[in-house]
Amino acid sequence: MKKIKFIGNIPIAFILLSFAGIFLVSESANRMLLFITSAYFLYLVISINKIVVKDIEVIGVLFMILILGIFMSLVHMNDYSLRNILRDIFYVLNPIVFIWTGVTFKYKYGEKFDIFKIIVYIAVISSIINLLQIAKEPRILQVSSIYVFRNYIEIINAYTILIAIVLLFTNDHIKNECNFGIFKLNLFRTICISSFIIDFSRTNYICLFIILCPFIIPMIKKNIFELRKLVYVIILLLLANLIMPDLMETLFDKIMRSISEVNASINWGDSSEIVNNWRGYEIYKAQNVYFEGNWFEQLFGYGFGKLIPVGIFSELVGVDTAEGGITILHNGYYMMLIKCGIAGVVLYASVYLVGIRKMIIRIKNNKENKLSPYEPKLLLGMCIAFLFSTYVTTGIINNKTDFIGCFLIGYLSYLPSKKSCEKQVENKKIS
Secondary structure, X not given: OHHHHHHHOOOHHHHHHHOHHHHOOOHHHHHHXXXXXXXXXXXXXXXXXXXOOOOOHHHHHHHHHHHHHHHHHHHOXXXXXXXXXXXXXXXXXXXXXXXXXXXXXXXXXXXXXXXXXXXXXXXXXXXXXXXXXXXXXXXXXXXXXXXXXXXXXXXXXXXXXXXXXXHHHHOHHHHHHOOOHHHHHHHHHHHHHHHHHOOXXXXXXXXXXXXXXXXXXXXXXXXXXXXXXXXXXXXXXXXXXXXXXXXXXXXXXXXXXXXXXXXXXXXXXXXXXXXXXXXXXXXXXXXXXXXXXXXXXXXXXXXXXOOEOOHHHHHHHOOOHHHOOEOOOOOHHHHHHHHXXXXXXXXXXXXXXXXXXXXXXHHHHHHHOOXXXXXXXXXXXXXXXXHHHHHHHOOOOOOOOOHHHHHHHHHHHOOOOHHHHHHHHHHHHHO
């Protein structure tokens, strides 16, 4: 019994789940990740003898999407394969379980575990693993294409690293109370930023900037923004350009083509245009499918299991042409438009808009009550970033939903009762 109690007091499962991306790469393996997370969620529920329903508005909206998608798939039951229906259900269940696990974890453990410190260490270890892949084959840095580079390098926990960079630059607790010291702090920053750069993800670069905005803007207004903090990033970018000039040039070209890649108004008769502007082609095909439907389907979608036919080009995203189409689009809003219609798009946007509204209110309340606005600011930035990234990288409803990202949405959403907050303040004063 003592051993079980000891294990229960350590968030081992959380840490292991964070590294699941290293080993779980196939779709079936991701189902296993959902199963393991569900088991951990049940353990948390049983251990507190309660299902936490406070501050789960985001989960409620996701459940509405789930119910709508299942209902519309029943309407078209004879047209879809059961496999495709279950696959889409699985995609929506991922964020529901991950977010609710974060809420329940916060309810059970509160401030007992320094979750930000744990995330930083997870990110540092993940970054080292990412960089070691290059150390084994340094010639990879000389390839001329980002796509070729990604065939050799598998970046793990990219979003966790993004969050860790935010923490390492903005969180006073991380900087002052975690015993990192100046050397260790700068070392961790360098390791994480280096790993972040070699991910070559335009979306993540923009998301990092968006998440930092709630912290940067108030500092600019007070004229205390320290530009020296940008030195770390600038130096590493210059070094990256010296070490791998061809890759950085390709990245710059990709950034410049970002708008054209999501443009659906292109002459798609040229196959090279489809390859170069794949996201735009997906939108074009989704639009065709959407407008073929009647008013009921346009309002509520075709349901889970509906595929978007892209012909032989499905192989560009690793889907066999025998499947008949693709179920996941890079653009999460258009994907939801096909599955759940206009109602689904409104609900999907609400997942993030609800979080944004709540966090703005919470930031104001924290200022009035002289409490730290850090956590609501972090979640505010994350919700805005997801609202943006859903247009180009699906969002949280995905075949490979990020565990840490969704867990943090739940963890930061949950606000302990007033009595719990007062008790924590008293305990800090005593200690």
